[in-house]
Structure formats: C-alpha cells, structure tokens
Amino acid sequence: MADDGAPKVGRRGFLKGAALGGIAAAATPAIAAAQTPPNGGTGATGPRAAAAAANKAEPRPAQPVSTASESSQREEGLTYTSCGGDYMTDVLRSLGIEYFAATPGNTFMGLHEAIVNYGMLTTPKIRSLTTMHEEASVAMCHGYAKISGKPMACMFHTTVGTMHASMAVYNAYADRVPIFMMTGVALQEERRPGGVDWLHDATDGPALLRDFTKWDDTPASLTHFGESAVRAWKFSMTPPYGPTLLAVDTQMQEDEIPGGAAKRPPIPTLPRISPPAGEAGAVRDLAAMLVKAEHPVITADRCARTPAGLKMLVELAETLQAPVCDTTNRMNFPWRHPLSQSPRQGQLLSQADVILGLEPGDPFGLANRKNKEGAVRRFVKPDAKVVTISSVELYPKGNYQDLQRYPSNIDLAMEADAEATLPFLIEEVKRQMGAKSQYEARGQAFAKMHHDDLEAAKRNATFGWDDSPISMPRMCQELYEQIKGDDWSLVSDTNFQSRWPQKLWHADKHYQFIGGHGAAGIGYLTPASLGAALANQEHGRLSVSFIGDGDLMFGPGVLWTAAHERIPILYLVHNNRGYHMEIMQMQVIANRRNRGIDRLGIACGIDNPNINYAQMAKSLGMYAEGPIENPKDLGPAIKRAIAVVKKGEPALIDVVAQGR
Amino acid sequence: MQRLVLSLAFVGLAAGAAIAQDAAPKGDPVHGKTVFVAYGCWQCHGYQGQGGAGPKLAPNPLPYEAIFRQLRKPRGTMPIYTHVTTPDQDVADIYAYLQTIPKAKTVAEIPALNDIQP
Numbered sequence: 001m002a003d004d005g006a007p008k009v010g011r012r013g014f015l016k017g018a019a020l021g022g023i024a025a026a027a028t029p030a031i032a033a034a035q036t037p038p039n040g041g042t043g044a045t046g047p048r049a050a051a052a053a054a055n056k057a058e059p060r061p062a063q064p065v066s067t068a069s070e071s072s073q074r075e076e077g078l079t080y081t082s083c084g085g086d087y088m089t090d091v092l093r094s095l096g097i098e099y100f101a102a103t104p105g106n107t108f109m110g111l112h113e114a115i116v117n118y119g120m121l122t123t124p125k126i127r128s129l130t131t132m133h134e135e136a137s138v139a140m141c142h143g144y145a146k147i148s149g150k151p152m153a154c155m156f157h158t159t160v161g162t163m164h165a166s167m168a169v170y171n172a173y174a175d176r177v178p179i180f181m182m183t184g185v186a187l188q189e190e191r192r193p194g195g196v197d198w199l200h201d202a203t204d205g206p207a208l209l210r211d212f213t214k215w216d217d218t219p220a221s222l223t224h225f226g227e228s229a230v231r232a233w234k235f236s237m238t239p240p241y242g243p244t245l246l247a248v249d250t251q252m253q254e255d256e257i258p259g260g261a262a263k264r265p266p267i268p269t270l271p272r273i274s275p276p277a278g279e280a281g282a283v284r285d286l287a288a289m290l291v292k293a294e295h296p297v298i299t300a301d302r303c304a305r306t307p308a309g310l311k312m313l314v315e316l317a318e319t320l321q322a323p324v325c326d327t328t329n330r331m332n333f334p335w336r337h338p339l340s341q342s343p344r345q346g347q348l349l350s351q352a353d354v355i356l357g358l359e360p361g362d363p364f365g366l367a368n369r370k371n372k373e374g375a376v377r378r379f380v381k382p383d384a385k386v387v388t389i390s391s392v393e394l395y396p397k398g399n400y401q402d403l404q405r406y407p408s409n410i411d412l413a414m415e416a417d418a419e420a421t422l423p424f425l426i427e428e429v430k431r432q433m434g435a436k437s438q439y440e441a442r443g444q445a446f447a448k449m450h451h452d453d454l455e456a457a458k459r460n461a462t463f464g465w466d467d468s469p470i471s472m473p474r475m476c477q478e479l480y481e482q483i484k485g486d487d488w489s490l491v492s493d494t495n496f497q498s499r500w501p502q503k504l505w506h507a508d509k510h511y512q513f514i515g516g517h518g519a520a521g522i523g524y525l526t527p528a529s530l531g532a533a534l535a536n537q538e539h540g541r542l543s544v545s546f547i548g549d550g551d552l553m554f555g556p557g558v559l560w561t562a563a564h565e566r567i568p569i570l571y572l573v574h575n576n577r578g579y580h581m582e583i584m585q586m587q588v589i590a591n592r593r594n595r596g597i598d599r600l601g602i603a604c605g606i607d608n609p610n611i612n613y614a615q616m617a618k619s620l621g622m623y624a625e626g627p628i629e630n631p632k633d634l635g636p637a638i639k640r641a642i643a644v645v646k647k648g649e650p651a652l653i654d655v656v657a658q659g660r
Numbered sequence: 661m662q663r664l665v666l667s668l669a670f671v672g673l674a675a676g677a678a679i680a681q682d683a684a685p686k687g688d689p690v691h692g693k694t695v696f697v698a699y700g701c702w703q704c705h706g707y708q709g710q711g712g713a714g715p716k717l718a719p720n721p722l723p724y725e726a727i728f729r730q731l732r733k734p735r736g737t738m739p740i741y742t743h744v745t746t747p748d749q750d751v752a753d754i755y756a757y758l759q760t761i762p763k764a765k766t767v768a769e770i771p772a773l774n775d776i777q778p
Binding site: 451458461464471481504588590591594595659 | 704706709737738766772773777
C-alpha cells in the first residue's frame with residue numbers, strides 16, 4: 001500500500017491539468033500502487049489501462065466540469081473539491097474494475113456522477129454503461145465475468161432496483177460467477193426528502209439478496225467502504241466465485257470527504273488470492289484410483305474458471321486417455337477433441353470403475369437416477385468409485401436449493417477448487433504412472449467413438465434441413481459457416497438449440513463458449529451475451545449469441561444499450577413464437593386430464609400478433625433483419641449482419657425456427 | 661426439459677421389428693399433417709418429424725404399433741394421447757403423414773455439413 005491518504009493532486013487541480021495537458025492521470029500512481037494485479041488478472045496499469053485509454057467505443061465522453069467560478073462558490077460553501085464518490089471510484093479502479101453498469105437511481109447518484117465525470121475522464125478509466133433494467137446490469141456483469149475472468153461493477157437503486165436485480169443475482173450465484181454489486185441507501189432520515197424516498201429505502205436492503213450473494217456489507221465511513229470494497233472483491237474472486245454486494249450510503253457518496261481532500265482515506269491493498277487446492281493425501285489417493293482404473297470417466301461442470309483450466313483438463317485426460325464429459329456450464333474441454341465424449345455420458349458412467357466429477361453442479365446425478373415418483377437407484381457399477389472435487393461446499397447456504405439432491409454414493413469428496421487442484425493431480429498421476437503409457441488402446445477406442453458421434457450428428461442434421469420454420473442444425477450451421485474463419489466467441493448457451501454447436505462446431509478456446517444461466521432464470525441471455533461481448537470487444541473477437549424470443553422480451557431494452565454503447569455482437573433470435581419449454585410441459589398436464597392441447601397457446605404462445613423483432617431492434621437503434629423464414633435466406637442475412645458487427649456495431653436477425 | 665426427451669426409439673425396439681408397417685390402418689396424410697401440428701407433436705419432434713427435444717420420427721417412421729403404443733401408454737415424459745384427445749383415426753392419419761415425409765438430403769449434398777472435419 002503506497003497511498004498515504006493524500007491525493008497528489010486534488011480533483012479540481014487534476015481536471016485543470018487534464019484540460020491543459022491531456023489526460024495526465026495525476027491520481028494514477030497512488031491508485032495503481034495500491035493493488036497487485038490479482039490472481040492472474042489485469043492490474044490497474046499497463047496493457048489494460050492502455051486499452052481502456054484507447055477505448056474507441058466510448059460513446060459520449062463527459063466534459064470536465066467548468067472551474068471558472070470555483071473560488072467564489074467554494075467560499076460560499078456551495079461546492080467542494082473532494083467527494084466520497086471520487087474516492088469510491090478510485091477504489092473500484094484500484095481493483096481493476098473497468099466497467100460500471102447502472103440504471104440510474106437517486107440513492108447512488110453521488111457515485112454515478114463520479115464515475116461519469118471523474119472515472120471516465122481519468123486513467124485507468126472506468127466506463128459507465130447505461131442499462132434499462134437492473135436485471136440487465138447484473139446479467140451483463142455475469143456474462144462479462146465469464147469471458148474476462150474478473151468482476152465488473154454494477155449499481156442499483158435501493159429497494160426497487162434491488163428487487164429488479166434479484167433474478168439476475170440468483171443466476172450469477174448459482175453459476176458461481178463473481179460480480180461487484182453495489183446499491184445505494186439513504187441511512188439518515190434527513191436524506192430522504194419525500195414520500196418516494198422513504199419507499200425507496202430499507203434499513204437492510206441487502207437482506208433481499210443475502211440468500212444468494214456471497215457476502216454483503218453496509219460500510220459506515222469511507223475508510224470502511226475502502227476496506228469492504230476490497231474485501232468484497234476478494235470474496236467474490238475466491239472459489240467458489242460469487243456476487244457480493246455493498247450498500248453504500250447516499251450521503252457518503254455525495255458529500256465532501258470529511259476534513260477535505262487531505263483526509264482522503266487510503267486504498268486498502270488486495271493480496272494475491274490463492275484458491276483452495278485439494279489436500280495432498282486425497283490427491284494421492286485419487287491419482288492412484290485413476291492410474292489403476294480400466295474405465296475412468298471425467299465429468300467437468302464449472303471446472304475451467306480460466307483458460308488454464310481447459311488446458312490442464314486436456315493434459316489430465318490425455319495423460320490418462322480418459323473420456324471427458326462436459327456438462328456445458330463452462331468451456332471445459334475442446335468440442336472436437338477425440339476424448340470429448342459428452343453425448344455418451346450416461347453409457348460411460350454406467351460402465352466406469354472410477355468417476356471423477358470436477359465442480360459438479362449435480363453430484364447426485366453422477367451415480368444416481370430417480371424415477372417419476374422420486375425413487376432413487378444407483379445406475380453406476382456397485383464397486384465404482386465416485387470422487388468429486390468441488391469448492392461449492394466450502395461456502396454452503398440454505399434456503400435456495402442450488403445444491404441438488406444429496407449424493408449418498410460419493411466415495412471421496414474433495415472440498416477444494418478443481419482448477420487449483422488439477423496441477424497437483426496431474427503431477428501425481430504422472431508420478432504414479434511412471435514412464436510407461438499403458439492407455440493408448442483406450443484412447444484409440446474413444447477417438448473412434450468421437451468420430452462416429454460426429455458422423456451421426458452430421459447425418460441427423462440433414463433431417464428437416466430445408467424445413468420452415470428453420471431447423472436447429474440448419475440455423476446453427478448457417479451461422480457457423482459465416483464465423484468459422486474468424487476469432488469467434490459464442491456468448492450464449494446452446495441448450496435451447498439442442499446443443500448442435502457442441503455436436504458440429506470446432507471450439508478449443510476458453511472464450512468460445514460461456515455456458516448458461518446458472519439458475520435457468522429467463523431474461524439472462526440477451527444482457528449476459530452483451531456483457532460477454534463487451535469483454536470480447538477489446539480482443540477484437542466476433543461475439544455471436546442465440547437468444548430466445550421469450551428471453552429477449554423479458555428485457556428488450558438491452559438492445560438499446562447495445563446500440564447506445566456500440567458493443568459489437570450478433571444476436572440470432574431463435575423465434576419459436578412461444579415459451580416453448582412450458583408448452584411442452586403443459587402438454588403433459590393437459591393430456592393427462594384428457595383436455596387436449598389446442599388452447600395452450602393462450603398460456604404459452606408468443607403470437608397473435610407475431611412480434612417483429614427486427615423492427616423492434618431497428619427502433620432501438622440496431623441493425624436488424626428478419627423475420628427469416630426461408631432457410632436459404634438465412635446465410636446471406638447473417639453475412640450482411642456480420643459485416644455490420646465487424647464495424648463495431650450490434651446486429652440482430654430474427655430467425656423463425658423450430659421449437660428445439 | 662431433459663425429462664421430456666422421449667423414448668420412442670426405445671419403445672420401437674421393444675415393440676419388435678416383426679410388426680410390419682403395413683399393419684397400419686389406412687390414413688389421410690393431409691389431415692395427418694394438420695393434426696400433427698394441432699396436437700403439438702411438432703413441439704418436440706419438429707414439423708417434419710426430424711426431432712428436437714424428442715427423437716426423430718421421420719423419414720422412415722417406426723412401426724405403427726410402436727408409435728400407437730407410445731401415444732396411448734407413453735414411456736418417459738411424453739404426454740399421453742388417449743382416444744379422447746386423439747382418436748384412432750387421427751393416429752392413423754398422423755402415421756400416414758409421417759410416411760410421406762421424403763428422404764433427407766445426404767451429408768454430401770449439404771456443404772455446411774460435408775465440410776466439417778473431425
């Protein structure tokens with residue numbers, strides 16, 4: 001910690017300097033020195049700062065506040081030269097936070113103004129992004145973190161904003177994703193001028209989200225804010241990752257720093273975070289099981305937190321020539337790797353003698369099945385050993401049931417972060433294996449299976465190829481044909497597209513897929529994709545996303561944010577004109593009652609009238625085409641849209657498509 | 661959602677290939693297509709029975725008896741279709757429609773699939 005609490009140049013002085021000599025970043029040295037670049041992430045200076053400074057997509061740079069009459073007004077006590085909001089801004093950027101998403105609200109305008117008029121104009125920059133719903137703010141952070149590997153900040157109004165945000169927070173919590181969240185709170189009654197200000201306040205606003213946030217605090221001073229902010233970031237980025245929340249007093253944001261700039265608190269130091277790795281004895285035992293196993297199976301759920309996680313999983317699998325079943329919540333394993341055996345997961349698990357689950361979202365499902373009545377049966381071999389490595393149980397919470405059913409057949413539960421454990425496991429496996437490689441034949445058999453699965457998928461994709469509404473494989477392949485030569489990133493899930501990209505596309509980079517919602521809360525895809533695209537932007541990657549029509553209509557204002565902020569992304573609206581999953585489920589119920597399904601559109605249809613998504617997107621400032629009903633029109637439309645995206649703009653295509 | 665993945669293929673095997681397709685009663689494929697849509701079969705199986713959340717039904721549908729049995733006493737989580745909601749003749753018509761669905765293009769005829777390398 002190098003900051004002695006006294007800024008080298010006051011805010012006004014800084015702005016004058018900036019106006020005279022460009023962005024000189026007078027406050028930067030003190031801020032940058034406060035933090036070590038955390039956990040492999042980017043720090044507050046260097047390439048990230050340079051990229052931020054060169055941010056070409058910044059739509060409307062704020063103007064420095066006029067200082068012409070500063071002296072006279074200062075004397076009258078009408079203005080001030082330091083403020084809590086600026087200090088908070090410096091704390092945020094000391095943590096490497098580059099973006100701040102918010103739908104404005106009057107309990108946090110003190111910080112919001114500071115971000116816009118101070119954070120966006122001084123380096124390292126924090127860019128303010130305007131959203132049209134608090135759920136969108138949080139979901140953007142969700143998608144951003146899965147590409148960048150670090151938290152983005154968002155802030156929402158007390159009570160109403162928190163309520164709006166809640167669904168997206170639960171998604172992020174269940175998806176084990178770090179987010180730096182803040183909400184405003186007017187702690188003192190005299191700062192609640194009117195009736196609505198009382199309605200928009202709570203004595204414990206974070207309580208609403210406490211069941212599904214990792215940690216929260218309501219700091220009572222700026223010093224306290226600094227410490228709690230760094231603590232929130234640290235907790236958020238310690239596996240299991242998760243969203244954290246600070247309720248920040250409105251007055252503290254808005255007012256002058258008590259005692260003036262000279263009393264500005266220091267910025268606390270963030271340590272390098274070492275994630276919890278598996279205990280040595282357990283790692284040794286697991287390695288012994290894997291080395292001796294004839295039919296080991298590795299399942300990976302939220303294993304690869306970083307690109308290194310993917311590479312290490314490849315190394316482990318290749319060392320053992322063991323199949324990997326990726327449950328698609330992260331980009332854990334290359335889709336076309338010969339050992340990628342996800343379509344055969346059930347079969348492989350039933351034949352396995354050792355099953356290794358890496359950060360399993362449903363450890364119960366590794367070895368058990370249940371019937372309609374809930375009766376459980378173990379479907380794996382009686383003597384199969386089941387081992388899990390999971391950080392989730394290091395931070396359990398009650399109420400919300402994100403742990404799934406209790407897995408009673410686990411032989412070894414390693415309470416640790418899987419990615420952090422992999423280096424030790426690989427080393428131990430290699431040590432116990434010795435020089436010989438006895439698994440070559442096993443690997444060859446899996447390579448053949450993978451090849452057969454690919455050929456089968458290609459044949460299955462031919463059925464309905466020319467159909468209208470457009471088939472899922474046709475939609476996916478028309479997109480892939482246009483992006484396969486680019487550095488692409490699929491920033492949406494593929495569940496509603498029946499996993500066709502996983503079946504047919506080549507993907508071997510961590511950023512090429514980000515998994516799904518976490519808690520299956522609809523309204524995630526459109527904003528989360530945008531957040532991920534924001535993270536991809538500085539790398540020049542081509543972001544593409546499948547979004548459902550129902551998902552989009554939870555918050556179509558996200559399209560305006562995409563256009564307003566000029567975030568390049570291609571949205572393909574999978575328009576099946578209904579809440580399709582619910583249609584299928586309600587069919588079951590209606591037919592059990594012998595009532596037929598012909599009236600279910602009343603409950604689950606999104607038609608009559610059909611929504612023209614392209615028209616809607618255009619009205620929000622975005623390039624758009626559609627509705628595309630003829631599959632022959634889809635490829636050319638995608639090609640035109642990608643040309644727009646490559647110029648740095650978002651685009652949308654409405655694809656009238658099959659249900660799944 | 662996964663619970664709705666149906667087990668027609670499995671049932672088809674269980675029914676046995678010995679049941680000849682010509683055992684199906686005569687049906688009207690035009691009306692069959694209408695009720696295939698009206699009864700929501702397409703929601704899981706696609707408008708041309710190509711599959712989706714549920715398995716592929718066409719071309720080359722399973723024997724009539726297997727499909728009839730799955731409709732009346734479904735395995736898995738497929739909705740039940742009783743004679744009240746789906747008269748026998750409608751089932752026959754749906755089957756007739758499935759039989760009219762033409763053979764798919766081959767992989768070689770579709771560059772977007774044929775060009776995929778292992």
